[in-house]
Amino acid sequence: MKKKVLFIDRDGTLVIEPPIDYQLDSFEKLEFYPKVFRNLYFIRNKLDFEFVMVTNQDGLGTDSFPEDTFWPVHNLILKTFASEGITFDDICIDRSFPEDNAPTRKPRTGMLTRYIDKEEYDLAGSFVIGDRATDVELAKNLGCRAILLQPDTSLLENEELRNTCALATTDWDRIADFLFAGERIAKVKRTTKETDIDVRINLDGNGRCDISTGLGFFDHMLEQIGKHGGIDLTVRVKGDLYVDEHHTIEDTAIALGECLYQALGSKRGIERYGYCLPMDDCLCQVALDFGGRAWLVWDASFRREKIGEMPTEMFLHFFKSLSDAARMNLHIRAEGENEHHKIEGIFKALARSLKMAIRRDIYHYEVPSSKGSL
Numbered sequence: 001m002k003k004k005v006l007f008i009d010r011d012g013t014l015v016i017e018p019p020i021d022y023q024l025d026s027f028e029k030l031e032f033y034p035k036v037f038r039n040l041y042f043i044r045n046k047l048d049f050e051f052v053m054v055t056n057q058d059g060l061g062t063d064s065f066p067e068d069t070f071w072p073v074h075n076l077i078l079k080t081f082a083s084e085g086i087t088f089d090d091i092c093i094d095r096s097f098p099e100d101n102a103p104t105r106k107p108r109t110g111m112l113t114r115y116i117d118k119e120e121y122d123l124a125g126s127f128v129i130g131d132r133a134t135d136v137e138l139a140k141n142l143g144c145r146a147i148l149l150q151p152d153t154s155l156l157e158n159e160e161l162r163n164t165c166a167l168a169t170t171d172w173d174r175i176a177d178f179l180f181a182g183e184r185i186a187k188v189k190r191t192t193k194e195t196d197i198d199v200r201i202n203l204d205g206n207g208r209c210d211i212s213t214g215l216g217f218f219d220h221m222l223e224q225i226g227k228h229g230g231i232d233l234t235v236r237v238k239g240d241l242y243v244d245e246h247h248t249i250e251d252t253a254i255a256l257g258e259c260l261y262q263a264l265g266s267k268r269g270i271e272r273y274g275y276c277l278p279m280d281d282c283l284c285q286v287a288l289d290f291g292g293r294a295w296l297v298w299d300a301s302f303r304r305e306k307i308g309e310m311p312t313e314m315f316l317h318f319f320k321s322l323s324d325a326a327r328m329n330l331h332i333r334a335e336g337e338n339e340h341h342k343i344e345g346i347f348k349a350l351a352r353s354l355k356m357a358i359r360r361d362i363y364h365y366e367v368p369s370s371k372g373s374l
Contacts, residue, residue: 002122003050005115006043006179007138008088009106009130010055013149015077017131022058025069030076033149037084039176042362046180049126050089052115054138056106060095107137116142129175133161140164147175152206168206178204180362181269186262190255194247195239199255203263203358205232213237213248217308221347222252228351229358245311253318257325260354264290269360272368274353282336284345286353289329292374296323300334300346307340315343319350 011017011024016031018024043049059065081087092111096102103110115121128139131149133156139146145166148156153168167178184203191197209226211219214237226233235256239248264270267290275287296319302312323330332350336342367373 001048002125003120004048004122005052005126005144006049007052007054007112007126007128007142007144009128009132009135010053010077012131013129013135014053014081023065023069024073025065027073027076030073032080033172035172037081037086039172040081040086041084042176043179044086049179051087052090052092052112053088054092054106054111054128056094056096056134059097060093107134107141109138109141112142127166127179133157136161136165147178167204174204177360177362181360181365184263184265184358184360186259188255188259188262190251190258192247192251194243195237195251197238197251197255198234198236199252199259200232200234201256201259201263202232203260204360205230208232210234210236213252214239214241215245215248215309217310218245218249218252220308221310221344222256224344224347225351225354228348229354231351231354231358245309245314246317249310249314249318250321253321254325257322257328260326260328264358266367267374268367269362269365270368271357271359271361272374274355274357276349276352276356280336280341281338282334282341282345284334284336284342284349285332286346286349287329287331288350288353288357290326290357290374291329291369292327293329294324294327295329296320297331300332300342302339302342304339307343312339312343315346 008014014033014036015024016033018029024030057065057070060070061067094102094105094111096105109116115123123142123144126144127147128135128144129147136146136148136156140161146164148165148168149170150168151170153162153165156162156165169175187200189198207227207230209223211222213219213235222235225231235252237248237252241248272290275285298316298319304312306312319330319332332346334342334346
């Protein structure tokens with residue numbers, strides 16, 4: 001079996017990078033990244049990655065960064081990780097300044113030639129983990145993927161780097177979850193004589209949405225699912241709106257439900273259940289169960305015929321189609337005076353319920369059912 005590697009940055013990834021001079025040259029500056037020990041130990045023991053530390057230390061060995069201020073702190077870092085059962089198979093340190101353009105300096109690959117074009121290594125299944133755009137660029141240059149320790153990918157300037165980045169997060173729990181249990185991404189394309197629909201979902205995203213159904217209010221409601229559920233959601237719909245809105249809304253619900261079902265996969269480690277939420281004058285409650293059986297209980301009424309371009313009679317139909325396709329129990333109740341707030345509250349409550357139910361715990365990685373399957 002080919003070996004996979006985690007190429008791990010040091011400052012900003014394993015330890016907090018000092019904010020003023022970016023040099024970790026005294027014990028007073030040493031602070032470990034939150035939750036790094038527990039998760040690196042888990043990855044080391046549960047998965048088969050080699051660990052390679054790759055770090056740029058600008059001017060190490062010069063007057064600007066004397067070696068006798070670097071090595072005591074660096075050695076303490078290694079000793080502390082080793083005491084927690086975490087060792088590194090290789091440590092690569094570049095000492096150059098940025099203006100030197102050294103071939104060994106990240107994002108260049110000169111320090112890592114032993115891993116490139118070698119039959120024994122699976123670089124496509126390997127990752128660079130770091131907090132800078134140069135770490136993602138290093139991953140691209142190596143032919144692997146990147147995990148970026150940032151809240152999002154906004155610092156990545158081009159599409160190629162964004163495509164190289166498999167995960168952006170500031171949480172080592174998320175990194176371990178991703179590496180151990182994998183991506184929860186699904187795509188569904190549904191084409192009939194009435195609609196042409198593409199849906200893409202990432203359950204472990206950051207709430208990014210790209211939605212276009214041809215119905216503005218429907219777009220707004222679907223966006224609530226992504227934004228408040230922490231789910232990346234793309235929905236592109238071309239429907240027969242010249243007939244009416246029915247097919248567009250119904251088929252979108254079916255495609256979205258199928259996407260949810262596929263992305264959840266085996267459902268191992270998920271919470272399974274979710275519920276919640278108030279919105280101004282309205283109280284909206286959504287309880288759901290990804291138990292594998294479809295069922296809808298609907299207790300919400302609307303006096304208006306339409307909200308925006310969306311017929312209120314289609315709300316029930318949307319959630320029925322969604323629950324059927326996702327194989328979930330869905331109980332919805334809403335009360336209040338403002339019709340817009342009421343349905344928006346329902347979609348937001350659904351989003352929060354989804355966020356709760358899809359939460360995954362790799363430390364209790366079992367199917368949440370006494371039957372052993374869902």
